[in-house]
Amino acid sequence: MENMENVGTQKIHPAEIMIKAMAMEIASDDIFLHGLASPLPALAMHLAKQTHAPDVVYLNVADALDPDPNEYKLCPSSADPRHAVNTIAIVELLETFDLAMKGKQLGMFLGGAQIDSRANTNLTCIGSYESPKVKLPGGAATAFLTPLVKKLVLWTTNHSKRVFVEKVDFITGLGYEEGKDKEVTVITNLAVFKAGKEGLILKSVHPGVTVDEVIENMSFKPYVEGEVPTTPAPTEDELELIRKLDLDGIRFSEFKR
Amino acid sequence: MKEKLVDAEKAVELINDGDSITFSGVSMVRVPMSFIREIIKAGKKDLYLIDREPGIDFDILIAAKAVRKVRFAMVGFELFGLAPNFRKAAESKEIEWIEDTCGAITNALRAGASGMPFVVVKGILGTDLVEIHEKEGTWKVIKDPFSGEEILAVKAVNPDVAVIHVQKADRYGNASIEGSRFEDVYKAKGAKKLIITAEEIVDTDYFRKYPERNTIPYFYADAVIHMPKGAYPTACPNYYPPDYEEIRRYLAMCREGKVEEYIKEWIGGR
Structure with a gap:
C-alpha cells in the first residue's frame, strides 16, 4: 500500500516504475548495454549505477563507456553524442559484441513488437517475411545477442494482446532457453515477468494495476502463483535522479503513440 | 601521398x-x-x-x-x-x-576489412533470420572444425x-x-x-x-x-x-x- 500512496502524492508515471524495475535487474558485477530507441534502459542503467550497482560497466550505442551522469542529457536518439559526454573510453559496439561472444556477464535491453510465452520476440515483420503486412524497423542486435547474453531484459510500453501473442510471426530473438545461464525478464507498463519452463511467470504488478488487468491484455495465460506483489516504485531520491537526467521528459515518448 | x-x-x-x-x-x-x-x-x-x-x-x-x-x-x-x-x-x-x-553485419564488415572470406559469429542460431540468409547465400551454418559444434559462418x-x-x-x-x-x-x-x-x-x-x-x-x-x-x-x-x-x-x-x-x-x- 505504501507504493499506492507514493503514486497518489507524487504522480509517478509508468515510465518511472519501468525504469526502476529495469534498474533492479542490474547488478554491480554486470556489464550492461543499451541500443537505439532506448530511453528507459539508458535511465535505468544510470539509476542502477548511482544506487545499488556502482560498479556496473555501462556501455551504450553511442560507443560510450560510463558517460558522466552529471553532464548527461537524455536525447531522442540513443546514439546522440551527448550520451557519450565525458566518456572514459570509446568502446566500439563490435568490441561489446566480442564480450558477448566471450561469454562475459553481459546484459542487454531489447524491445518486442510481438512477444510469446517463451519470451521469443519479433521485430522483423507482421505477416510473412516475403509479403509483410507491416515491415517493422528490424531486430537490430536482437538475433545476435538474445542467445548470448546472461541477462535479457525485454520491455514494452504497450502491454496488449497485440504484443503478447501465442506465436510470433517471425522469430527475431530467442527468449527462454532451457539449461542456459540466461535470465529473461519482461517489463511492461503494467507488470514484470520472468520467463521460465512454465512460460511467462508474473512476478509483480505495478502500483494500481490488478492481476486480472494484466492477464486480460495478453493472448496467452501467464503463470500466476499465489499473492502477486506490487512492483516497487522509485523513491523520491530516485525520481529526482531520473528527472535530472531527463529534463525534457524523453522517457514519456514511447507512451504517446 | x-x-x-x-x-x-x-x-x-x-x-x-x-x-x-x-x-x-x-x-x-x-x-x-x-x-x-x-x-x-x-x-x-x-x-x-x-x-x-x-x-x-x-x-x-x-x-x-x-x-x-x-x-x-x-x-x-x-x-x-x-x-x-x-x-x-x-x-x-x-x-x-x-x-x-x-553482430553479423558488423563482423562481416570487419572480416571485409581484414581480407577474410568469412567470419564465424556466435548467437543467431535458432532465429528465423538464419533461413533467410542461407537462401540469400550470405550465411551458412557450419561445423566448427575443432569442436564439431554448429556455428554460423557469415560471408565478408x-x-x-x-x-x-x-x-x-x-x-x-x-x-x-x-x-x-x-x-x-x-x-x-x-x-x-x-x-x-x-x-x-x-x-x-x-x-x-x-x-x-x-x-x-x-x-x-x-x-x-x-x-x-x-x-x-x-x-x-x-x-x-x-x-x-x-x-x-x-x-x-x-x-x-x-x-x-x-x-x-x-x-x-x-
Missing part, C-alpha cells in the same frame, strides 16, 4: 549505377548527408545500400528512387517512428530487402563504395573520426572505393603531431571532399548535435505525401 581533394561532383563519379554502398554513422549521428544529396543530384540508380542501423540516409535515397535493394539490422527513426519511404517500398516490393542482425562484406564523414581530413585522405567510430573504420578499409567527406580540411602536420588521431590513413582513400556540416541534419560529434526539428520536419512532409517537395528543396539549397 597523392592529392585526393576533389569537389563533390567529381567524387560522385566514383559511384556506378548498381553499386553496393555503405555510409558512416548510425541513426542520427555522422551520416554523410551532404554527399547523399550529391548522389541524388547525380541521378544514381539501382544502388544496393548496406548498413547496421541506418535511418534518414536509406529513407531519402529510397524516396528519390535511387535504390534497388537494402540490407540492414534496423532502419528507422527511433522514437520518431518507422522509416516511411523504406516501409512503403518494402511492403509494396518496390525494393528488395534483407534483414540482418548487428566488401561494399563497392564506402562514404565516410569525418571531423578532420587532410588533402591526401588521412582522416580523423572523433568520438564514436561505430564500424566506420572497417567500412572504410573493406570497401573497394573510399570517399571521405570532412568538416574541416587540416594541414598534414596535424596528423604528424597526433598520429593516434589518424583513424583512416591516406592510402585507403580515393577522394576527399570538404563538406562543412556534411552530416546535417544528423550529428557530427564535437561539431553539432542532431537537428531533431529538421528530422521531424522531413518525417512530417513524408507523411503528408510531400517527400518529393522536401528533396527538391534539399537539393536546391546549400
Whole structure:
C-alpha cells in the first residue's frame, strides 16, 4: 500500500516504475548495454549505477563507456553524442559484441513488437517475411545477442494482446532457453515477468494495476502463483535522479503513440 | 601521398549505377548527408545500400528512387517512428530487402576489412533470420572444425563504395573520426572505393603531431571532399548535435505525401 500512496502524492508515471524495475535487474558485477530507441534502459542503467550497482560497466550505442551522469542529457536518439559526454573510453559496439561472444556477464535491453510465452520476440515483420503486412524497423542486435547474453531484459510500453501473442510471426530473438545461464525478464507498463519452463511467470504488478488487468491484455495465460506483489516504485531520491537526467521528459515518448 | 581533394561532383563519379554502398554513422549521428544529396543530384540508380542501423540516409535515397535493394539490422527513426519511404517500398516490393542482425553485419564488415572470406559469429542460431540468409547465400551454418559444434559462418562484406564523414581530413585522405567510430573504420578499409567527406580540411602536420588521431590513413582513400556540416541534419560529434526539428520536419512532409517537395528543396539549397 505504501507504493499506492507514493503514486497518489507524487504522480509517478509508468515510465518511472519501468525504469526502476529495469534498474533492479542490474547488478554491480554486470556489464550492461543499451541500443537505439532506448530511453528507459539508458535511465535505468544510470539509476542502477548511482544506487545499488556502482560498479556496473555501462556501455551504450553511442560507443560510450560510463558517460558522466552529471553532464548527461537524455536525447531522442540513443546514439546522440551527448550520451557519450565525458566518456572514459570509446568502446566500439563490435568490441561489446566480442564480450558477448566471450561469454562475459553481459546484459542487454531489447524491445518486442510481438512477444510469446517463451519470451521469443519479433521485430522483423507482421505477416510473412516475403509479403509483410507491416515491415517493422528490424531486430537490430536482437538475433545476435538474445542467445548470448546472461541477462535479457525485454520491455514494452504497450502491454496488449497485440504484443503478447501465442506465436510470433517471425522469430527475431530467442527468449527462454532451457539449461542456459540466461535470465529473461519482461517489463511492461503494467507488470514484470520472468520467463521460465512454465512460460511467462508474473512476478509483480505495478502500483494500481490488478492481476486480472494484466492477464486480460495478453493472448496467452501467464503463470500466476499465489499473492502477486506490487512492483516497487522509485523513491523520491530516485525520481529526482531520473528527472535530472531527463529534463525534457524523453522517457514519456514511447507512451504517446 | 597523392592529392585526393576533389569537389563533390567529381567524387560522385566514383559511384556506378548498381553499386553496393555503405555510409558512416548510425541513426542520427555522422551520416554523410551532404554527399547523399550529391548522389541524388547525380541521378544514381539501382544502388544496393548496406548498413547496421541506418535511418534518414536509406529513407531519402529510397524516396528519390535511387535504390534497388537494402540490407540492414534496423532502419528507422527511433522514437520518431518507422522509416516511411523504406516501409512503403518494402511492403509494396518496390525494393528488395534483407534483414540482418548487428553482430553479423558488423563482423562481416570487419572480416571485409581484414581480407577474410568469412567470419564465424556466435548467437543467431535458432532465429528465423538464419533461413533467410542461407537462401540469400550470405550465411551458412557450419561445423566448427575443432569442436564439431554448429556455428554460423557469415560471408565478408566488401561494399563497392564506402562514404565516410569525418571531423578532420587532410588533402591526401588521412582522416580523423572523433568520438564514436561505430564500424566506420572497417567500412572504410573493406570497401573497394573510399570517399571521405570532412568538416574541416587540416594541414598534414596535424596528423604528424597526433598520429593516434589518424583513424583512416591516406592510402585507403580515393577522394576527399570538404563538406562543412556534411552530416546535417544528423550529428557530427564535437561539431553539432542532431537537428531533431529538421528530422521531424522531413518525417512530417513524408507523411503528408510531400517527400518529393522536401528533396527538391534539399537539393536546391546549400
